[in-house]
Amino acid sequence: MSETPQRPWALLAELSHGCPLHCPYCSNPLELVRRSAELSTDEWCEVMRQAGEFGVVHTHLSGGEPLLRVDLEQIVAAADAAGIYTQLVTSGVGLTEDRLGSLVDAGLRSVQLSVQHADPARSDRIAGHRAFAAKERAAALIRAAGLPLGVNVVLHRDNLDAVDAIVDLAVAWDAERIELANTQFYGWALRNREALLPSREQLARAGAAIERRRAELAGTIELVWVMPDYFDGVAKPCMGGWGAVSLTVAPDGTVLPCPAASVLPDLDPPNVRDRSLEWIWDSSPAFTRYRGTAWMPEPCRSCPSREIDFGGCRCQAYALTGDAARTDPACALSPDHALVRAAVDAPRDTAAPTTEPLPLAAPGQRARASAASVPYVYRTPAAGRRAP
């Protein structure tokens, strides 16, 4: 890269990988950062100061569960003082009226609440934790405090048939935005792909339901539906381009172009403990490696979409082909697209969901919805260390 890149707009702050939930599609890496390795309060405040000075205007305070950080209020205040808009991304577990009040006093602007399913027992089974009641309470507290509420749901085989009920739930909770994002398969989700990958019929039903609800709810609530790249043959513009729009700071200060990028070999990601955010963004090998289009192989290099999808997802290319610099196999033009087709077209049970009560497994155990379904590998530090 010869010229200075555009400044980043957004910072994803993974404050802690600790989480009471154990979702089998978690976006955290398999190798979770230990609590003892997390950045200190002062280090996070310095990250926010540098980020604001550097042009970041928006931060998602996420995790794991960011409420596990007892100094979250100080981090919010530091971001706010740096002119950065703060949004808390939470499971809702641990959000009391007092805690929310002190976060609002510190400058918190909005909250995004994760939900796993509209049915409490099913939501708890997917999360591997009895969390639904806490989520319902958290939603009420957030609205009572006057903050905008977004509900986010990662969609997969075990909740795609419930999108109507999920939209109803978000409306009942007075959300102003619902994000329905189909699972992207790397990290934990790749390990659980057999359990989570939906059928084409399921996706088509859910897509139709979303279209109907979006028309019904137009002007009252924003409904975001992210089509899974495995199924539509179109690579997604991952992160809006490598090192183009946003950066992720992991709990231990590692800085990444996307939260999944820690799996890429030889990336040698920089750390805020060693370098400034400015150097990391402008000059670090990790951020310049796939920036722009010069790194691209064919068919991307000559593709008219190269500045629309930026070659798709590097982490997915690596996960499926072993080479992060190849065209994302999700793209129908990729020479490796058969890898994705094979997974999508594998025969699976496409029956309507069972209505029997579902057993809730303790974290670390495997839950089984019915005799026919594939058990989850829940997100736990121990499961992450085990070879797949």
Add this chain to the structure above:
Amino acid sequence: MSRTPGASTRTDARPAPAAGPAVTTAVDPAWRPALSPGIMLRRDRVREADLLVLPERVVVLTGRAADIVRLCDGRREVAAIVGELADRFPGAPVPDEVPAFLARLREQGWLR
């Protein structure tokens, strides 16, 4: 957390220019517009731009848009906002364009 990398919102902090006023919606001159909760107006010194920052989006305000939004403090009525801007920008089509612009921001949910 349950968010999936690559989901659209992760990269939503992308500028979307505010288009010029086009719709002529009837606006009550006694309306006292204010930014909706969770929306922040700020000057971006790095990009030398005025921004509306929303829960999942950043809007770059172009032209005189920021001068108008800055007056939406929940105390001034539309008529007062129009009057102030007409004084400040003599000859500009303020009475025609400003109420329509405010109405459009309200339709977006950014003003209330």
